[in-house]
Amino acid sequence: MPLFALRFLLLFALLLSTITQASPRLASLDWTLGETLVALGAPPLAMAQVDDYHAWVGEPQMPDSVIDLGLRTQPNQELLAALAPERILISQMFTNLTPRLSRIAPVELVQLYTPGTDTWTQMLELTREVGRLAGRDQAAEQLISSTQARIDSLAGQLSRPQRPLLIIQFMDARHVRVFGPNGLYQVVLDQLGLDNAWTGGTNAWGFALVSIDALVGLDAQLVVVEPKPAGVERELASSALWQHLPGVADNQVITLPPVWSFGALPSCQRFAELLSAALEQAHD
Amino acid sequence: MTEQRRPALLCLLFALLAATLALTSLQPLGGAGRAWQALFSQLSSDYLLLQYSWWPRLSVALLAGAALAIAGVLMQQLLRNPLASPTTLGVSSGANLALMAASLLAPGLLDLGREWVALAGGALAMGLVMLLGWRRALAPLVVVLAGLVVNLYLGALGMALLLFNQESLSGLLIWGAGSMAQNGWDSAGFLAPRVLVGALLAWLLIRPLAMLDLEDASARSLGVSLKYLRLAGLGIAVFLAGCVVSVVGIIGFIGLAAPNIVRLAGARRLSHRLLWSTLLGALLLAGTDLLVQSLGQRAAMLIPTGAVTAALGAPLLLWLIPRLRLTGQRAPSPAQSLSERRHNPQRLLAGLGLGVLAMLLVALWFGQGPQGWYWLTSESWSVLEWRLPRVLAAMGCGLMLALAGTLVQRLSANPMASPELLGISGGSAMALMAAVFLLPAPGNLMLMLAGTLGALLTLALLIMVNRRSGWLPERLLLTGVAITALFEALRAVVLAGGDPRGQQLIAWMSGSTYYVDTPAAAGVLLAALLAALACLPLLRWLDILPLGAETSRALGIRLERARLGLLLLTSILTAGATLVIGPLSFVGLLAPHMARLLGLTRAGPHLLGAGLIGMLLMLLADWVGRQWLFPNEIPAGLMASLIGGAYLMWGLRRL
Numbered sequence: 047m048p049l050f051a052l053r054f055l056l057l058f059a060l061l062l063s064t065i066t067q068a069s070p071r072l073a074s075l076d077w078t079l080g081e082t083l084v085a086l087g088a089p090p091l092a093m094a095q096v097d098d099y100h101a102w103v104g105e106p107q108m109p110d111s112v113i114d115l116g117l118r119t120q121p122n123q124e125l126l127a128a129l130a131p132e133r134i135l136i137s138q139m140f141t142n143l144t145p146r147l148s149r150i151a152p153v154e155l156v157q158l159y160t161p162g163t164d165t166w167t168q169m170l171e172l173t174r175e176v177g178r179l180a181g182r183d184q185a186a187e188q189l190i191s192s193t194q195a196r197i198d199s200l201a202g203q204l205s206r207p208q209r210p211l212l213i214i215q216f217m218d219a220r221h222v223r224v225f226g227p228n229g230l231y232q233v234v235l236d237q238l239g240l241d242n243a244w245t246g247g248t249n250a251w252g253f254a255l256v257s258i259d260a261l262v263g264l265d266a267q268l269v270v271v272e273p274k275p276a277g278v279e280r281e282l283a284s285s286a287l288w289q290h291l292p293g294v295a296d297n298q299v300i301t302l303p304p305v306w307s308f309g310a311l312p313s314c315q316r317f318a319e320l321l322s323a324a325l326e327q328a329h330d
Numbered sequence: 331m332t333e334q335r336r337p338a339l340l341c342l343l344f345a346l347l348a349a350t351l352a353l354t355s356l357q358p359l360g361g362a363g364r365a366w367q368a369l370f371s372q373l374s375s376d377y378l379l380l381q382y383s384w385w386p387r388l389s390v391a392l393l394a395g396a397a398l399a400i401a402g403v404l405m406q407q408l409l410r411n412p413l414a415s416p417t418t419l420g421v422s423s424g425a426n427l428a429l430m431a432a433s434l435l436a437p438g439l440l441d442l443g444r445e446w447v448a449l450a451g452g453a454l455a456m457g458l459v460m461l462l463g464w465r466r467a468l469a470p471l472v473v474v475l476a477g478l479v480v481n482l483y484l485g486a487l488g489m490a491l492l493l494f495n496q497e498s499l500s501g502l503l504i505w506g507a508g509s510m511a512q513n514g515w516d517s518a519g520f521l522a523p524r525v526l527v528g529a530l531l532a533w534l535l536i537r538p539l540a541m542l543d544l545e546d547a548s549a550r551s552l553g554v555s556l557k558y559l560r561l562a563g564l565g566i567a568v569f570l571a572g573c574v575v576s577v578v579g580i581i582g583f584i585g586l587a588a589p590n591i592v593r594l595a596g597a598r599r600l601s602h603r604l605l606w607s608t609l610l611g612a613l614l615l616a617g618t619d620l621l622v623q624s625l626g627q628r629a630a631m632l633i634p635t636g637a638v639t640a641a642l643g644a645p646l647l648l649w650l651i652p653r654l655r656l657t658g659q660r661a662p663s664p665a666q667s668l669s670e671r672r673h674n675p676q677r678l679l680a681g682l683g684l685g686v687l688a689m690l691l692v693a694l695w696f697g698q699g700p701q702g703w704y705w706l707t708s709e710s711w712s713v714l715e716w717r718l719p720r721v722l723a724a725m726g727c728g729l730m731l732a733l734a735g736t737l738v739q740r741l742s743a744n745p746m747a748s749p750e751l752l753g754i755s756g757g758s759a760m761a762l763m764a765a766v767f768l769l770p771a772p773g774n775l776m777l778m779l780a781g782t783l784g785a786l787l788t789l790a791l792l793i794m795v796n797r798r799s800g801w802l803p804e805r806l807l808l809t810g811v812a813i814t815a816l817f818e819a820l821r822a823v824v825l826a827g828g829d830p831r832g833q834q835l836i837a838w839m840s841g842s843t844y845y846v847d848t849p850a851a852a853g854v855l856l857a858a859l860l861a862a863l864a865c866l867p868l869l870r871w872l873d874i875l876p877l878g879a880e881t882s883r884a885l886g887i888r889l890e891r892a893r894l895g896l897l898l899l900t901s902i903l904t905a906g907a908t909l910v911i912g913p914l915s916f917v918g919l920l921a922p923h924m925a926r927l928l929g930l931t932r933a934g935p936h937l938l939g940a941g942l943i944g945m946l947l948m949l950l951a952d953w954v955g956r957q958w959l960f961p962n963e964i965p966a967g968l969m970a971s972l973i974g975g976a977y978l979m980w981g982l983r984r985l
Contacts, residue, residue, distance in 0.1 A: 116961035120837055122962075125699065128700045128713075139830055146845075217500060220512070221509065221632065255827055288513060
């Protein structure tokens with residue numbers, strides 16, 4: 047980026063933060079916290095891997111004024127120090143950076159998907175905590191109630207599938223992630239009152255990596271979350287095992303556009319909307 | 331025929347083992363009887379899993395294992411190096427990089443067929459290796475070196491892509507760990523004819539290849555065109571390995587272990603080695619895969635077979651190394667000097683020293699901030715708080731690794747030797763990985779302790795396995811290869827699982843100075859300088875050891891003591907550097923070679939030159955890595971292999 051543009055951006059960010067005043071200058075290493083900040087109307091001053099956020103989280107859109115800090119695992123320290131944020135928000139993945147980052151600004155750890163806790167409750171806590179840090183307590187309460195209301199209304203008019211859902215994402219043509227407890231998709235299924243067909247174990251991040259033969263014999267409505275890696279479509283067309291899975295041959299598989307599978311409330315609502323729309327369509 | 335009996339017994343043993351495992355893994359599918367029926371019935375949904383998954387998977391495992399073993403025998407024979415394996419010429423890393431690049435830049439290519447992209451990548455990598463070695467008639471030393479450099483280079487490029495695109499490339503990590511899961515007969519159908527052709531061609535070449543047991547000169551006098559023989563042999567090996575890699579991913583160890591085990595079991599003639607290795611390779615891979623299937627059913631998680639072969643093969647090789655004699659073994663080709671010896675190295679060394687100093691100043695004073703490039707001024711000098719530790723750590727680690735590399739290359743007279751290959755980095759990294767994944771929130775002190783413990787355990791293992799053989803360099807390196815393979819297997823499993831913490835692991839393993847603070851960095855540099863001083867009394871050993879064991883003994887060196895002493899020093903140096911910047915910096919391999927290419931051949935100048943080059947390389951790499959993609963940082967270790975590798979390739983081409 048040319049020099050003047052950077053300067054301009056900086057000035058702009060500074061201006062923005064003085065106009066909106068209440069919101070402190072926050073830096074976030076984590077996309078989940080980032081999307082929550084945007085949803086609360088207080089986008090961060092800087093975030094790690096902004097481009098990849100656009101590609102993998104997408105909605106809610108991160109404004110262009112947000113400064114890129116580089117890799118999430120190694121945010122640029124010189125840049126961060128020069129930007130002098132008031133607080134740095136991290137998730138439990140980056141706790142090893144706490145000692146060095148706290149030399150720049152106080153580091154706030156906000157957790158989500160901690161194994162053994164109720165994810166939905168934790169998600170609400172996260173929203174309130176981020177709201178408090180951003181000086182947006184009211185907006186946080188609003189986000190919670192509007193999300194809850196939206197999901198409840200979706201649940202009320204849902205066309206329920208006859209078989210439990212099996213939510214998968216293709217890694218390559220022979221392996222998929224199957225999503226289960228302690229993940230975003232499961233939270234949405236619970237909120238919508240839908241059943242998950244996967245009863246096998248999952249890891250701490252709410253998915254299990256399995257080869258396709260592990261799906262044989264499950265009586266389920268398949269839901270494929272995109273993106274599909276390149277070439278998978280072609281290989282699946284000639285994969286005998288895949289073609290024999292329920293619903294594949296007669297085109298009953300539901301395909302959903304990408305949703306950040308480690309997200310917070312905004313991603314939840316998005317997934318709930320996409321899923322219920324797809325079920326509606328499948329029903330017709 | 332006693333020579334044949336032991337390998338045959340070994341194969342029988344493994345066949346029985348594989349059969350038992352097959353029965354176990356068939357239990358949940360209806361038992362062996364049903365599997366047998368499935369094989370001879372029409373394809374139908376009654377036998378879905380047996381016909382579309384179990385049988386194709388077994389066939390692919392047998393075919394791939396056999397192909398990798400054949401490729402391994404060919405490589406080891408042609409390159410006269412027991413450490414050579416199908417991956418030596420860069421086939422896997424080429425295929426890997428091609429797949430990564432295609433997924434990111436031209437996904438349309440993958441629609442044409444993933445195996446073709448992989449095969450093309452593997453072929454290009456090997457073409458590059460051949461090109462680099464062509465002027466020297468594909469002499470083993472040059473080919474091995476070129477392969478190693480190309481491997482490192484492509485590996486580093488792949489690592490860089492992975493670091494910045496972990497989400498998009500997560501599927502390739504499964505491929506990289508070698509999963510054998512099948513959805514039908516496509517892969518088996520692709521492999522079968524190709525493996526058959528490759529095997530036939532290898533058998534046709536047996537007679538001329540056997541001549542290579544002689545020295546180059548005598549083989550030539552018997553009318554063997556070495557250049558074309560090598561081209562043909564390596565071509566077949568790469569074709570076989572490439573086909574396997576493209577279909578099932580990277581399968582570690584079979585190509586290295588099968589030929590070595592068979593040879594250690596007593597098969598000496600090339601035809602015997604080829605026959606038994608092929609069988610053993612097929613059985614090893616199939617057996618492992620069956621074991622993985624039964625385990626996977628219980629653990630409810632995906633265990634990649636390729637990683638497991640490495641994990642199982644490593645202890646097996648460790649167990650075999652001290653037990654079996656290496657009698658049928660030729661001595662490795664002496665490390666002939668690669669370039670003119672320089673008689674007055676002082677000016678060169680002084681120049682290098684000035685270079686280090688200049689780079690140090692640039693790295694401290696010049697860089698990018700939110701407003702673009704700037705020189706350090708009195709207002710901005712607090713930035714030094716972030717720069718100083720990184721610069722010091724880069725210098726310290728560069729020096730340590732360069733010294734360690736020089737020591738181990740002189741100790742073993744093997745051009746493939748590097749501190750990474752001794753296994754110390756791998757062991758240390760394994761312990762760190764365990765700490766990151768098993769402890770809830772490990773602090774830096776905890777990680778340091780874990781890493782040191784890992785390095786010490788590895789050293790103990792090296793000593794235990796090699797004590798009786800009197801530190802024979804060949805065995806030492808084989809031990810290191812086994813440990814390194816274990817580490818790579820573990821890493822592949824962890825990364826393939828898609829655990830988000832994998833990203834942290836990648837960042838640390840790429841060799842970054844990011845995580846160092848000033849006291850630690852100063853400590854590292856001080857320790858490195860002390861170690862350099864400790865090398866001074868060892869110079870006589872280092873001058874004489876590369877001349878071979880007999881000469882050394884004749885000149886009054888107590889070989890075992892010298893080897894143990896150098897080994898200890900190397901381990902300490904490697905462990906120190908690994909703790910700070912991770913296991914994959916390659917400086918330990920590159921710096922000694924670069925010093926040698928500059929004509930520094932005697933131990934003193936060689937050590938000093940390598941040390942200076944190591945420091946310069948790491949400083950430059952660290953600085954360029956931080957500036958190039960600002961605000962993103964490319965870890966110094968990765969950058970060092972990209973810069974140093976390019977120089978080495980250029981140097982090799984000139985030879």
